[in-house]
Amino acid sequence: MPSNVIxxxxxxxxxxxxxxxxxxxxxxxxxxxxxxxxxxxxTIYTPKNKIKIFDDIFDLGESIIKRLSNLxxxxxIFDNYSLKYQKYIHKEETENIDxxxxxxxxxxxTLLFILIVVFYDLFRGVYLSIYEVLFSGxxxxxxxxxxxxxxxxxxxxxxxxxxxxxxxxxxxxxxxGHSIMQGIKLVSEELDSPMxxxxxxxxxxxxxxxxxxxxxxxxxxxxxxxxxxYITTSLSILNETGGDIVKVFESxxxxxxxxxxxxxxLKNLTAASKLLFYVLLFIPIIFVAVIYALDNxxxxxxxxxxxxxxxxxxxxxxxxxYIFIIRKIMRLGDIYD
Numbered sequence: 001m002p003s004n005v006i007x008x009x010x011x012x013x014x015x016x017x018x019x020x021x022x023x024x025x026x027x028x029x030x031x032x033x034x035x036x037x038x039x040x041x042x043t044i045y046t047p048k049n050k051i052k053i054f055d056d057i058f059d060l061g062e063s064i065i066k067r068l069s070n071l072x073x074x075x076x077i078f079d080n081y082s083l084k085y086q087k088y089i090h091k092e093e094t095e096n097i098d099x100x101x102x103x104x105x106x107x108x109x110t111l112l113f114i115l116i117v118v119f120y121d122l123f124r125g126v127y128l129s130i131y132e133v134l135f136s137g138x139x140x141x142x143x144x145x146x147x148x149x150x151x152x153x154x155x156x157x158x159x160x161x162x163x164x165x166x167x168x169x170x171x172x173x174x175x176x177g178h179s180i181m182q183g184i185k186l187v188s189e190e191l192d193s194p195m196x197x198x199x200x201x202x203x204x205x206x207x208x209x210x211x212x213x214x215x216x217x218x219x220x221x222x223x224x225x226x227x228x229x230y231i232t233t234s235l236s237i238l239n240e241t242g243g244d245i246v247k248v249f250e251s252x253x254x255x256x257x258x259x260x261x262x263x264x265x266l267k268n269l270t271a272a273s274k275l276l277f278y279v280l281l282f283i284p285i286i287f288v289a290v291i292y293a294l295d296n297x298x299x300x301x302x303x304x305x306x307x308x309x310x311x312x313x314x315x316x317x318x319x320x321x322y323i324f325i326i327r328k329i330m331r332l333g334d335i336y337d
Contacts, residue, residue, distance in 0.1 A: 068104040078103045088148050106144050113140030131292060155194075162195035163227055164256050171249040180245070181206050198223060227256060277326050284319060 072078050078100065085102035117136040121128045166187045173183035184206065188199040198219060205215045216232040234248055291298050302308035 065101050065104045065108065068107065069098060069100040072100055072103060085148075088152065102144065102148075106141050109143055110137050110140035113137065113143075129296060131296075135289075158193065159195055159223065159225060160227070160260065162191055162193050163223075163225065164253075164260060166191060166195060166199060167231075167249065167253045167256060171246070171253050174246045174249055180212060195223075230255075281323065 072082075082099045082103050085099045088102065089097055089099065113136040114133055117132050118128055121132070169187045169190055170180075170183040173186050174180075178186070181203070184199050185203050188196055188203050190196070191199065201222075202215050202219050205218065206212070213232075213236050216228075216235055220228045220232045231252060234252060238245060238248055288299075302312055
């Protein structure tokens with residue numbers, strides 16, 4: 001019955017989504033445990049609540065990923081493609097992860113998603129179609145990119161908010177007559193976030209006698225934010241020419257606050273356009289999926305002659321052109337994302 005087919009198709013999508021979300025949260029949990037273990041070596045208390053099952057599973061998974069990465073390096077097929085993932089590697093993770101590991105994960109995800117669909121169809125006792133393989137493979141191949149982009153945007157927004165809070169705290173500290181070192185220490189104590197940890201590193205660097213310019217330069221390299229470059233440049237000029245640090249940080253705080261206000265207003269103005277873009281982006285895919293769920297032979301006529309292939313090519317060109325043009329128009333809003 002058509003209703004049964006639609007129900008099965010929806011169940012497949014929900015299962016794939018739930019598995020992807022579960023794996024993502026397990027990865028986050030694993031990463032937090034690794035960070036806790038690494039930082040635990042420098043504290044009096046060493047965490048003992050290790051997740052043994054996850055450790056064994058992920059150690060096996062990491063060994064498979066490393067072997068696949070070595071194979072891909074020998075084949076030299078994905079060398080250029082792997083360069084786009086270099087920006088997702090944090091400096092403290094350079095010894096444990098390589099840019100080719102992301103490509104290996106995408107290949108493994110693709111195979112896993114295809115295997116899930118294969119076993120699910122075998123369980124239902126139906127034949128596996130090429131469309132299901134392509135659909136599940138595409139989802140598996142790009143699911144990691146979606147997670148990386150989402151996580152990067154969230155971390156960037158968190159850093160921007162924490163940096164604005166840090167500048168406000170330092171500015172108030174300078175108004176109270178504190179030094180730069182005391183202001184940095186105050187920020188490290190007030191902020192319980194990754195940005196607070198960065199200020200703790202800065203305070204440690206200052207206690208060891210490093211120059212203020214060098215400390216902020218190292219901070220800029222670790223954080224890699226345009227706002228921090230502005231602060232570093234302002235402090236360098238202030239150290240060379242002299243001036244009132246309170247006025248300088250008041251100007252910095254006002255500039256950052258205005259930029260954030262403009263960015264928020266721009267996001268609010270472009271929110272409706274972005275929603276419309278994503279709706280129109282996925283409607284053709286959902287439309288094709290629903291028609292295929294109702295009748296899996298509906299599109300067979302497009303694959304029997306040259307005219308059918310021509311229609312497919314024209315539709316793909318129009319669809320890709322639409323995405324490209326709309327993204328060009330909406331690029332202004334993406335500057336603040």
